Each structure stands twice: as C-alpha cells, then as structure tokens.
Amino acid sequence: MKLTRLLTLYGIAFFAFIYAPIALVMVYSFNANPVNMMIWDGFTLDWYRLIFGMETGITESSTYIDSTPQLHAAVRTSFVVAFSTTAISTVFGTALALAVARYRFRLAGFYRVLLLVPMIMPDIVLGIALLIFFITIGMNLSVLTIIVGQCTFLISYVFVTVSARLAHMDVSVEEASADLGATPFATFRKVTLPSIAPGVFGGALLAFIISMDDLVITYFIAGTGDTTLPIHIWGMLRRGIKPEINAIATLMLLATIVIAGLGLYLRSRQK
Amino acid sequence: MSLRTRRTWSLLGLLTAPSAFLLCFFLCPLVLMLIYSFLTPGLYGGVEWEFFHLNYGRILGWADTKYERFDPVFLIIFLRSLRLAALTVLTCLVISYPAAFWISRMPPARRNFALFLVTLPFFVSLIVRLFAWVLILRPTGFLNQGLMGVGLTSEPLEFLYTDFAVVVGMTYVFIPFTFLPLYASIEKLDTAQIEASFDLGATRVQTFGKVILPATLPGIAAGAVITFIPALGNFIVPSVLGGAKVVMIGNLIEQQFLSARNWPFGSALAMLVMAAVLVLLIVQLRLARRQDVP
Structure with missing residues (x-):
C-alpha cells in the first residue's frame, strides 16, 4: 500500500x-x-x-581567554551536586513511596498530589520561590543551596519510579514473610528491598541525569562561585560560540547516552 | 508493642524526615512567593514588608502614576508567550502524530527500540540540544548554507532571534513530552473499528476524522497540556534562540530577579504563570473525566 x-x-x-x-x-x-x-x-x-587541558596546535589570538580551569571546576561541582542530590532524593523518595503504597493513612492522597506538583510546575517558578526563600531566611547561596533546591523536585521523580515498581509487586510475599515470623525490618530487608531494588536504582539514575542537566532551578540558587556544567556552557554560549563547546557537548552526549541506555536496558530486562 | 502501634511507628519513621524536608524547602518557598507578590518592592532590591496593591495591576498595564504611564507591555509579553507556547504544542502534535502512528504499527521488538530512540533525547542535556540549533540557524549556519547552496536565497536569512527559532527550539526540546501520551492513546486504537469503518464504505479521510481522531483525543489533550506547561514558562529557549528580540514571560520573570530587582513584581508574574497552568490542568482533568463516563 x-x-x-x-x-x-x-x-x-x-x-x-x-x-x-x-x-x-x-x-x-x-x-x-x-x-x-x-x-x-x-x-x-x-x-x-x-x-582536557593538554597541549594543542591551535593558534590562539590575543583576545582568546582560556576557560578550561572554570570548566573543570564546573564539572567537579556538577558531580558533587549530582551525587549528593541522588543520595538524598533516593532515600526520601523511596521512603515516601513505601509509606504511600504500603500503609493506609488519611494523608496518602495528599502526598500523591503534593509529589506530582514539582514535576508539573514550570521550573522557573520553583527556582525563584527557592531564591526568595533562601535569601529571606538568610542562607547564603552556595553548593548547599543547589543540593537542597534540586532535591525538592528530584524526590518526586524517585517517588514516581519506585511507586510504579511497588504497584506491580505482589503484597502476599510480604505477608507470607510476616506470617512466618519475620520482624518488619527483616521483611523489609529480605523481601521488600530486593524486589523494589530495580525501581530504586532506576529512580536514582533518573535523579542523577536530571540533576546533572538542571539549568533553570540551579541558575537561580547557585552562588556566584559555584557554577555547574550546564550553567558554564550557557555562559560560554552567551559570550559567543566557540568550537570547544562541540567537544564538551559530545562528551556529555556520550555520558548521558551510556547512562540512559543502561537504565532503559535494565528496565527492559525486568519485564 | 502491638502490631498496630508498631506499624504506626514505622510509618512515622518513613514519613517524618521527607515530610519535614518538603514542608521546609518546597511548601514554605511557594507560600513565601505568594506573600511576596503582595509586598512593596524595596528601593534597591529586596522588599519592604508592607502591602502593595500594584504588583498584579502592573501586569495589566496599570501605572503607579508617579513614574509610569499606562503601558500594556507586560500583558503583550504574556500574550506572546501564550501564542508561542500554543504554536509549539501545535507543531509538536502535527509532527508526532504520524510518527506515533507509524511506530505503533511496528512489530514489538522494533517498536520498543523505536520508542527508546524517541525517549533518548529527553535525557540529553537541554543546553546541548539548543546549542545544536544555534549552529543550524545562525546566519552562517547549516540552514543558510544549504539554502544558498541550492540557490533559494542569495544572502543569509535571519532565522536566529526570531519567533520561528524559538518555536523550532521548543518543539525540538519538548517533542518527547507530546509524543509519549499521544503514542499511548494511538497504540490502544481498536483496529476492528477502523476496518469496520472502511467496510462500511468510509473514505480514509472520513475514517480518520470520525473514528481515529476522536479515539485519540485524550492522548492529544494530555500531550498538549504536558507540552504547553513547560513551554509557557520557559526562559532558556527564548534567551538562547530568541535573544533580546523574542522576550517571553520567563525572561521577564528572570529579569525581575536578576537585573531589575523587583522581586514582588516577579513573584506576581510567576503567580500568573502558575494560575495559567492550574486553569489548564483543571480543564484537562474535566475533559479526561468526561471521556471516562460516556
């Protein structure tokens, strides 16, 4: 046809x-x-x-400013932020997902809606709200404010990923474990945790990638000296296009493709 | 300890820390922003804790009569943002629909791979994807070189820093948002209904308009809303691809916080964006509910 x-x-x-x-x-x-x-x-x-800060054959004009040290600092900051936010948001997001999925309490519905809001809300609104908040309570903008600020929305992504896993899980296995005399903690460690592990891992991976890429929220709550990689590139773009952005971009692309590919591959194997 | 109290304690153990965190660093900032939107802007940035009636009024062009005259410039920027976001949604839908249809008809293994390929760019750094479009749309960029190479134009056309560039950039960035909900509803299409429509003598156009389109309407609505929301408040795409020429509401908010230092007015603008998002979500929920109850 x-x-x-x-x-x-x-x-x-x-x-x-x-x-x-x-x-x-x-x-x-x-x-x-x-x-x-x-x-x-x-x-x-x-x-x-x-x-990478190595010798090159590029003839530099007198106006050329080498920003390689700043680039390296930005990459370092990005990794510090991404590892911290991933750790915090994975623990908090998983705890909330477990609470909402496995316990009956009056506020469960409220939590479901509350955790949806940061994902739906335009980034810029959360960014300026955090900026106002940090300045008003007298917290200096630094790497710490970036970490705290990013966690507010990364928790939601982990929550959704782990919740999806929990929804597919058989509750009777947990009940059997309890019936056989296991303490709640033993049940959690030996039964619940291993079966939600892929979801937790997937959520952590997602949080890591989103944290590494976050531009809007970080832009508002980063201190002057604490530039992350996306903000550094944005600054380079604003000053004019330079060919090395291509190389940075390519390396970032490869990194994300490897991480995202790994995550999606693991998810496809679960099914 | 009874089982019941034990469960209560473990629930509290799970909830306390994350709840305290979200209350402190998510809900408080939002409430504070709402309060700020009613306060008096300080002379050199910051605020004075006194009620100010004009933050929302200024959006509509109201003047404080002392320094300003009636000027609806902010309203015009908001309306432009609505228009550009709507255009982005429309472009995303038109581009995604046939592709989603194509992928939904593939054999399962290839289909999963194709879906993987559509989702992958979502994980690629936003700034990198926009940079690529700067390279394409620049006066010396690929598009202009191509057009001049074929002889369609003799001198470079202005693509960068136009509405066109912003819509193209937003379309490119948000297409996975539109695609996935759209795909979900196209995949569920009942082939028997389509065949029945053909058997009963309907043409292709009729079948599409009377059977396929109505059945995929929930996906279209969901994809449109989920694309419109980030597009409306976006300020990265217009500042990279629109420059100073295409200002959207997101840029305006950014300016209030970083250069104009009028935080209350910026908060009021952000509340306006939130209100628009909320209205949209309510409308979409209503529509989705009506679809469920025939």
Whole structure:
C-alpha cells in the first residue's frame, strides 16, 4: 500500500529531525577550522585536548581567554551536586513511596498530589520561590543551596519510579514473610528491598541525569562561585560560540547516552 | 508493642524526615512567593514588608502614576508567550502524530527500540540540544548554507532571534513530552473499528476524522497540556534562540530577579504563570473525566 510507504518515509524524516542536530554537534567537534567552525577543514582532536587541558596546535589570538580551569571546576561541582542530590532524593523518595503504597493513612492522597506538583510546575517558578526563600531566611547561596533546591523536585521523580515498581509487586510475599515470623525490618530487608531494588536504582539514575542537566532551578540558587556544567556552557554560549563547546557537548552526549541506555536496558530486562 | 502501634511507628519513621524536608524547602518557598507578590518592592532590591496593591495591576498595564504611564507591555509579553507556547504544542502534535502512528504499527521488538530512540533525547542535556540549533540557524549556519547552496536565497536569512527559532527550539526540546501520551492513546486504537469503518464504505479521510481522531483525543489533550506547561514558562529557549528580540514571560520573570530587582513584581508574574497552568490542568482533568463516563 502506498500510504504505508509514505508513513515509513515520514518516520525516517522524523528520526532525522530528532537526531541530525545531535549528530551535527558530534561531527563538527572534530573540525580543525578554528575561525569558521561551520566550514570543514580536516580532522582534529585538538578541541578535546583543549578541554582536557593538554597541549594543542591551535593558534590562539590575543583576545582568546582560556576557560578550561572554570570548566573543570564546573564539572567537579556538577558531580558533587549530582551525587549528593541522588543520595538524598533516593532515600526520601523511596521512603515516601513505601509509606504511600504500603500503609493506609488519611494523608496518602495528599502526598500523591503534593509529589506530582514539582514535576508539573514550570521550573522557573520553583527556582525563584527557592531564591526568595533562601535569601529571606538568610542562607547564603552556595553548593548547599543547589543540593537542597534540586532535591525538592528530584524526590518526586524517585517517588514516581519506585511507586510504579511497588504497584506491580505482589503484597502476599510480604505477608507470607510476616506470617512466618519475620520482624518488619527483616521483611523489609529480605523481601521488600530486593524486589523494589530495580525501581530504586532506576529512580536514582533518573535523579542523577536530571540533576546533572538542571539549568533553570540551579541558575537561580547557585552562588556566584559555584557554577555547574550546564550553567558554564550557557555562559560560554552567551559570550559567543566557540568550537570547544562541540567537544564538551559530545562528551556529555556520550555520558548521558551510556547512562540512559543502561537504565532503559535494565528496565527492559525486568519485564 | 502491638502490631498496630508498631506499624504506626514505622510509618512515622518513613514519613517524618521527607515530610519535614518538603514542608521546609518546597511548601514554605511557594507560600513565601505568594506573600511576596503582595509586598512593596524595596528601593534597591529586596522588599519592604508592607502591602502593595500594584504588583498584579502592573501586569495589566496599570501605572503607579508617579513614574509610569499606562503601558500594556507586560500583558503583550504574556500574550506572546501564550501564542508561542500554543504554536509549539501545535507543531509538536502535527509532527508526532504520524510518527506515533507509524511506530505503533511496528512489530514489538522494533517498536520498543523505536520508542527508546524517541525517549533518548529527553535525557540529553537541554543546553546541548539548543546549542545544536544555534549552529543550524545562525546566519552562517547549516540552514543558510544549504539554502544558498541550492540557490533559494542569495544572502543569509535571519532565522536566529526570531519567533520561528524559538518555536523550532521548543518543539525540538519538548517533542518527547507530546509524543509519549499521544503514542499511548494511538497504540490502544481498536483496529476492528477502523476496518469496520472502511467496510462500511468510509473514505480514509472520513475514517480518520470520525473514528481515529476522536479515539485519540485524550492522548492529544494530555500531550498538549504536558507540552504547553513547560513551554509557557520557559526562559532558556527564548534567551538562547530568541535573544533580546523574542522576550517571553520567563525572561521577564528572570529579569525581575536578576537585573531589575523587583522581586514582588516577579513573584506576581510567576503567580500568573502558575494560575495559567492550574486553569489548564483543571480543564484537562474535566475533559479526561468526561471521556471516562460516556
């Protein structure tokens, strides 16, 4: 049928639209042309050398400002923030998911709605609300405020992921464990935790990726010296386009694709 | 200790710390923002804890008569944000619909892989994806080079810093948001109904308009709302691809906090965005409920 073929062609165009811009960045990160980054001028790894702080063959103009040390500091900050927020939000999100799914209490419905709000709300609103709050209570903006601020919405993502896992879990196994005389803590450690572990892991992975990528909320609550990677790149973009952004972007792409791919692969194996 | 009290204690153990955290760092900030939106802006940033009647009025163009005259510029920016967000939603829907249809008809293994490919960009850094579009839309960018190469234009066209660039950027960033709910409802389509429609002599267009479209309406509505909300309050896309020329409400809010230092007015603007989001969600919930009860 002709329509099916048309649809297939369209589908290919759809994926081209999604992936061509990303591929473009990757390809041009190897472009040797330092003046006009749009014109291909041979293959080079110099942009990668540059961002790793190695010797390069790039002739620098007098106005060129090397921002590599700031880049490295930003990457470090991003990792510190992402690991801390992932740890906190995974514990809190999992605890809330367990409470809402396994206990009957009056506020359960309230928690379900409350935890949905940060995911639906526009980022900018949460960002400025946190900024107002931190300044009003006299908390100096720092890495700590970034961590606290990001956790407020990352908890929701962990909550949703773990809740989905809990919903598919058989309650009777837990009941059997209790009937056989296991203490609630033993039941939790030996039965509940292993069976929700993939959900917890998935939630943690999601929290990590979102934390590494968060721009809007971090932008409002970061101290002047504490730049994360997305904010650093944004700053570079505002000062003008430089070819090494291609290389940074490519490395970030590879990292996210590996992490997200791993997460989605693990999820597909569970089923 | 009885089982009941033990369970109560363990529930409290699970709830206390996260609840305290969310109360302190999520609910309090939101309430504080609401309060700020009614306070007097301080002369050099910050606030004075006195009621001020004009924060919301200024959005509509009301002037404080001392320094300002009637000027609906803020309202115009808000309306422009609504228009650009709506355009983004429309573009996302039109682009996603056939693709979702195509993927839903694939054999299961390929279908899962295709869905994986659609979801993957969602995890790719937002700023990286926008950077890619800067490269494409710049005066010396790929689009212009392509157009000049084919001879469609002799000199570079202005794509960057236009409404077009902002809508393209937002479409690109938010397409997974539209796609997934849309796909969920297209996948559930009853093929028997479509075949019946053809058997009864309906044309393709009729079948689409009378059978397929109504059946996927909940997915369209859900995808539209979930895309519209982040698009409306966005300020990264307009500041990267729109520059100073395309200002949306998100940029306006950012300015109130970082350069204009009028926090109460910025809070009032944020409340306006929240109100718009809330209205939208209520409408969508109503529609979804009506669909459930035939």
